[in-house]
Amino acid sequence: MLAHRTTLFTASGTALARASARAASAKGRDIIDLSAGEISANLPSTISEGAIDAIRRGINGYTDTIGMAELRQALAHKLSQETGQAYSFEEIAVTGGAKQALFNATLVLLDPGDQVIVPAPYWSTFAAQVLLAGAQPVSVDTRENGYVPNIADIESALTPRTRAIVVNTPNNPTGAVYDDQTLVAIAELALAHDLWVIFDECYGAFTHQGRRHRSIVSLVPQIRSRTITVNSFSKSLAMTGWRIGYMAAPAAVVSAVKALQSHSTSNPNVIAQHAVLHHLQNGDREAEAILREQLTAARSLGLEILSKLKDVDLPAAEGGFYLYLDLSRLLGSSNSVWAGKTADDVAAALLEETGVVVVPGTVFGDPTGLRLSYGGLPDRLRAGCHRLVAFLDTRNDRNLVVGARQ
Structure with missing residues (x-):
């Protein structure tokens, strides 16, 4: 059974x-x-070079559970440049792809019975992981609003048990890019109701028709203490099979994620870590x-x-x-x-x-x-x-x- x-x-x-x-x-x-x-x-040449160099140097042991300090520093620098907010490596966890980052977030933030707002259409893993954490996904339909959530609809879906809002922009599956006004309104709503924002920006490198991807913490810095930012290199560098992602979150959340990950996968693939580090240090975009x-x-x-x-x-x-x-x-x-x-x-x-x-x-x-x-x-x-x-x-x-x- x-x-x-x-x-x-x-x-x-x-x-x-x-x-x-x-x-x-x-x-x-x-x-x-x-x-x-x-x-x-x-594959970008800098990724190949970093991986091959690590193999030739015989690097095959454990790293820190949530990634090498040098890689986390490089990622903190990347986030700081992208958001205009100063991140430190203590606020970064490297994971086995964005899926693990999201899974870690749900397990360390949610208790059984909690509710999470998930705008629909949604990537199915969002709802599945909320359920695995013992919580309840609450769908908010966006189809009548160009696949961007109407703030009034989100507010109507809130209950005393609401714990978090999932924000996925650019969106999978719809391709919708949330405008600044919508992101600001979501941030203000989360602050007013003491909610977490799970901000998935895995497709942020690709926008079209003059649209621009913006981080929610760059628009509303106050929401940073309530935001889990999730990203990976699967899409932006076309390296899905390498399974390397990361999350940026308050240090206390990252500490809890470190303890959790130590009992699941331990550190992400060491060769993939060195490959991404080499790219961040030597790549020219x-x-x-x-x-x-x-x-x-x-x-x-x-x-x-x-x-x-x-x-x-x-x-x-x-x-x-x-x-x-x-x-x-x-x-x-x-x-x-x-x-x-x-x-x-x-x-x-x-x-x-x-x-x-x-x-x-x-x-x-x-x-x-x-x-x-x-x-x-x-x-x-x-x-x-x-x-x-x-x-x-x-x-x-x-x-x-x-x-x-x-």
């Missing part, structure tokens, strides 16, 4: 989508995977610039093709590297073959009939959304988007013709 907590969550929806792609591909089908939350790109250019071109390509969709509005795609389609008009039309269906049905049929893998919005608490990644190879993105457009439009056109004949 399994523990009761195993009933509180299922495997990551994005991981399941990737598994579906692999399974279909193994059968010899031509599969186009637009589900992956990663960028196809060469060229790698990040190249990735931004690559994603900007891919975004334009995807939007150009998706603009041909007849019953689906073009996504804003302000940040990150996802195109999030709102299928509500398609699914809600009585003339549509998809009437009464959900994004799960669309995604399943899309895979079965065209070999294109996407992530249905139900994974993110939204039964009407569909997430496509444009982080992959351009030719696969082009082919996948063309297949999707043809599939959705042809299906509907065919249904309208049949309906007219009846």
